[in-house]
Amino acid sequence: xxxxxxxxxxxxxxxxxxxxxxxxxxxxxxxxxxxxxxxxxxxxxxxxxxxxxxxxxxxxxxxxxxxxxxxxxxxxxxxxxxxxxxxxxxxxxxxxxxxxxxxxxxxxxxxxxxxxxxxxxxxxxxxxxxxxxxxxxxxxxxxxxxxxxxxxxxxxxxxxxxxxxxxxxxxxxxxxxxxxxxxxxxxxxxxxxxxxxxxxxxxxxxxxxxxxxxxxxxxxxxxxxxxxxxxxxxxxxxxxxxxxxxxxxxxxxxxx
Numbered sequence: 001x002x003x004x005x006x007x008x009x010x011x012x013x014x015x016x017x018x019x020x021x022x023x024x025x026x027x028x029x030x031x032x033x034x035x036x037x038x039x040x041x042x043x044x045x046x047x048x049x050x051x052x053x054x055x056x057x058x059x060x061x062x063x064x065x066x067x068x069x070x071x072x073x074x075x076x077x078x079x080x081x082x083x084x085x086x087x088x089x090x091x092x093x094x095x096x097x098x099x100x101x102x103x104x105x106x107x108x109x110x111x112x113x114x115x116x117x118x119x120x121x122x123x124x125x126x127x128x129x130x131x132x133x134x135x136x137x138x139x140x141x142x143x144x145x146x147x148x149x150x151x152x153x154x155x156x157x158x159x160x161x162x163x164x165x166x167x168x169x170x171x172x173x174x175x176x177x178x179x180x181x182x183x184x185x186x187x188x189x190x191x192x193x194x195x196x197x198x199x200x201x202x203x204x205x206x207x208x209x210x211x212x213x214x215x216x217x218x219x220x221x222x223x224x225x226x227x228x229x230x231x232x233x234x235x236x237x238x239x240x241x242x243x244x245x246x247x248x249x250x251x252x253x254x255x256x
Contacts, residue, residue: 008140010203014133014213017066021073025081028074035079035089039096042071046100050107058230062222065104069215072097087159088166090151091173097214098180101126104221105234112231122234125241129212131184132244135192136209136251140201153196155185192248198255205255209247 012018028038049064075093079086102123109119138153152159158174161167195201210216217237224233 008203010206011210012213013207013210014215014217014219015073015210016215016219017070017073018077020070021077024070024074025077028078029081033078035075035082035084035086036092038071038075038078039089039093042068042075043096043100045071046096047103050103053104053107053111053225053230058225058228062225065218065222065225068100069218072215084164085162086165087162087170088173091170091177095173095176095180097130098127101214108230108233112234114234118234118238122237125238126217127181127184128187128244129217129237129241130214131181131188132247133209133212135185135188136195136201136206137213139196139198140206154189155182191244192251195251198251201251201255205251208250212244212247 024038045064045068049061049068052058052061052064072093075089079089105119105123105126108114109116134151135153138151141151142153155174155178158171161170220236220240221233224230224236
């Protein structure tokens with residue numbers, strides 16, 4: 001089962017790890033590893049990336065960020081191969097992503113002695129960028145026949161646990177998701193609520209939006225680390241957010 005129906009698939013620049021992710025998922029298909037185990041692995045991978053940054057090994061840290069992106073795709077691939085969509089996996093994935101983003105930026109702040117204020121602005125910018133991409137992506141995904149629908153545009157109610165899931169665990173992770181993400185979701189929906197009424201978001205627009213996907217963000221971060229540009233990472237992600245205005249204006253003026 002794919003996230004999108006075939007006719008709605010587009011060139012996703014943040015999804016460069018999909019091919020190795022499928023290979024990993026297929027390798028784990030007949031093992032005891034679950035999608036949640038893979039999600040935990042990507043969290044560990046991200047933590048090691050922060051550790052090696054502190055040790056000054058920026059190339060290895062960048063490589064681990066790329067591996068984290070691959071594993072981030074592999075957990076969903078494994079769940080789809082087994083035809084076991086999961087709210088636990090969906091929320092845990094998002095909660096881990098936000099925690100790792102904060103840890104990575106805090107690590108960079110520590111190394112570069114960047115002021116707290118700028119680090120927090122960069123963190124908010126990073127989250128808003130990812131939320132913008134996810135918003136447009138989910139509009140297409142939820143309207144895609146045959147696509148995966150465990151993610152919702154408006155997370156405003158407790159979902160009913162799927163087969164094999166514990167409702168209590170789903171509820172706890174849902175609350176964490178709401179605490180971490182609701183403010184970002186509300187900002188983006190407020191800025192472009194009309195996008196939900198658009199019958200079709202063209203593939204070229206989604207490809208443009210994918211430059212804000214988490215995978216591409218981590219690719220940028222990894223590249224800057226490898227090039228010795230760690231001092232510019234926090235300022236870059238602050239200014240990179242200005243493209244959000246361009247993206248929303250394109251949607252509002254061209255795609256109706």
